[in-house]
Amino acid sequence: MTERPDTNSANQMWGGRFAAGPDAIMQAINASIGFDKRLYAQDIAGSRAHAAMLAATGILSNKDAEAIGEGLLTVLSEIETGKFPFRVELEDIHLNIESRLTEIVGDAGKRLHTGRSRNDQVAVDFRLWVRDQCDQAIAGLTGLMQAFLAQAEAGADWVMPGFTHLQTAQPVTWGHHMLAYVEMFARDRSRFEDARRRMNECPLGAAALAGTSFPIDRHMTAQALGFDRPTANSLDSVSDRDFALEFLAASSICAMHLSRFAEELVIWSSAQFRFVRLSDKWTTGSSIMPQKKNPDAAELLRAKLGRILGATVALFTIMKGLALTYSKDMQEDKEQVFDAADSLMLGLAAMTGMVGDMTANREVLATAAASGFSTATDLADWLVRELGLPFREAHHVTGTLVAMAEAKGVDLPDLTLDQMQTVHAGIRADVFAVLGVENSVRSRTSYGGTAPDQVRAQIALWAERLP
Ligand code: ARG
Numbered sequence: 001m002t003e004r005p006d007t008n009s010a011n012q013m014w015g016g017r018f019a020a021g022p023d024a025i026m027q028a029i030n031a032s033i034g035f036d037k038r039l040y041a042q043d044i045a046g047s048r049a050h051a052a053m054l055a056a057t058g059i060l061s062n063k064d065a066e067a068i069g070e071g072l073l074t075v076l077s078e079i080e081t082g083k084f085p086f087r088v089e090l091e092d093i094h095l096n097i098e099s100r101l102t103e104i105v106g107d108a109g110k111r112l113h114t115g116r117s118r119n120d121q122v123a124v125d126f127r128l129w130v131r132d133q134c135d136q137a138i139a140g141l142t143g144l145m146q147a148f149l150a151q152a153e154a155g156a157d158w159v160m161p162g163f164t165h166l167q168t169a170q171p172v173t174w175g176h177h178m179l180a181y182v183e184m185f186a187r188d189r190s191r192f193e194d195a196r197r198r199m200n201e202c203p204l205g206a207a208a209l210a211g212t213s214f215p216i217d218r219h220m221t222a223q224a225l226g227f228d229r230p231t232a233n234s235l236d237s238v239s240d241r242d243f244a245l246e247f248l249a250a251s252s253i254c255a256m257h258l259s260r261f262a263e264e265l266v267i268w269s270s271a272q273f274r275f276v277r278l279s280d281k282w283t284t285g286s287s288i289m290p291q292k293k294n295p296d297a298a299e300l301l302r303a304k305l306g307r308i309l310g311a312t313v314a315l316f317t318i319m320k321g322l323a324l325t326y327s328k329d330m331q332e333d334k335e336q337v338f339d340a341a342d343s344l345m346l347g348l349a350a351m352t353g354m355v356g357d358m359t360a361n362r363e364v365l366a367t368a369a370a371s372g373f374s375t376a377t378d379l380a381d382w383l384v385r386e387l388g389l390p391f392r393e394a395h396h397v398t399g400t401l402v403a404m405a406e407a408k409g410v411d412l413p414d415l416t417l418d419q420m421q422t423v424h425a426g427i428r429a430d431v432f433a434v435l436g437v438e439n440s441v442r443s444r445t446s447y448g449g450t451a452p453d454q455v456r457a458q459i460a461l462w463a464e465r466l467p
Pocket of ligand 1: 326
């Protein structure tokens with residue numbers, strides 16, 4: 001093997017005991033600046049809070065703290081205007097910013113790292129970033145719920161087939177189906193709210209792992225960064241990533257819900273179903289088949305869970321079995337979470353757009369609702385209620401009638417009374433009332449049921465809860 005030249009001289013930030021710089025491959029595997037530059041705003045916020053606290057506690061002079069605070073703002077604007085000289089030999093965002101700060105403000109910059117370590121620094125940066133993503137997910141989910149609610153309001157009493165096993169089961173209402181997703185996304189939202197609440201403790205000041213001998217004020221930095229309180233155990237503070245795992249778990253469940261509606265959209269927008277029309281904004285054409293309007297956005301949304309759950313499994317696997325406290329393994333957390341968060345936010349935005357733009361085909365839904373013997377349960381219930389049959393017997397009579405209708409190639413309401421009476425003599429003409437889908441859905445008045453009155457009551461509750 002040929003000898004590789006040293007990449008550079010020893011690291012200026014920690015190279016005191018090093019005579020030579022890292023091997024090029026070492027630098028490639030070690031450096032995280034390529035992706036953790038996304039934490040720049042959080043890193044600067046954390047450092048500003050830290051510097052202000054160091055001054056307030058007399059650890060740093062006011063003059064130095066002011067220079068640091070100002071210098072960090074200069075760094076911020078350099079990064080945001082694309083002028084910041086990112087350097088891979090400085091490993092990560094923390095060292096890049098600190099090094100540049102020192103170039104700008106001189107020796108004061110070298111005092112910033114008093115009483116902290118990159119271990120608590122990255123922990124606080126990452127928490128701030130994930131906390132912000134929770135807020136974005138919460139906002140995105142609220143918008144998505146509003147889009148579903150608007151659909152529910154428009155079609156509270158439109159009938160459509162309800163499915164189990166993707167086989168026609170019983171007629172339901174469009175509003176009811178839309179509200180099912182409002183419920184799911186509301187639970188998703190509350191999962192992000194819960195995760196946010198739990199992660200809202202500040203690890204800054206845990207230092208490398210043991211805390212510090214400087215008289216720092218962790219309550220002050222916690223408050224400055226919008227945390228509820230400082231974390232209570234320094235070892236836990238630098239080694240915990242369960243806040244990120246909770247975010248990923250909530251994201252996975254949410255992406256799973258997105259994938260289910262995405263799948264329904266794929267099915268519903270097909271020429272065979274025609275339940276909904278997706279707007280041109282959310283479909284693509286085929287380069288060869290001119291008739292096609294493909295639901296690409298829905299298909300991609302269906303797939304996003306693959307990435308997001310993949311990230312979740314990856315981070316679990318990274319964290320599994322790590323002895324306390326920080327190990328470099330944990331640097332591998334960020335790309336997973338970044339990718340999952342990007343996928344989720346994009347997915348929420350795309351779904352919100354699609355749901356807002358989709359048009360339900362009311363007539364097709366109604367026709368489909370009435371086919372496939374969808375009111376067979378209503379017939380069985382009628383036999384129980386009106387003729388006093390035991391349910392099992394009613395089920396059997398109804399099954400026989402369904403088989404008869406099927407053999408004749410018609411639906412249940414198309415059978416004549418005479419034909420029905422050959423199966424059970426007691427059946428009367430008023431049975432036809434329950435064979436209509438409108439009556440069927442109207443009769444499902446149990447709490448949470450599909451009856452339009454029930455649906456409207458739930459819509460009213462959601463309209464109140466959703467700003
Ligand atoms: N880039 C590192 C990470 O993302 C920062 C923490 C480095 N700490 C250390 N002891 N080397 O985890």
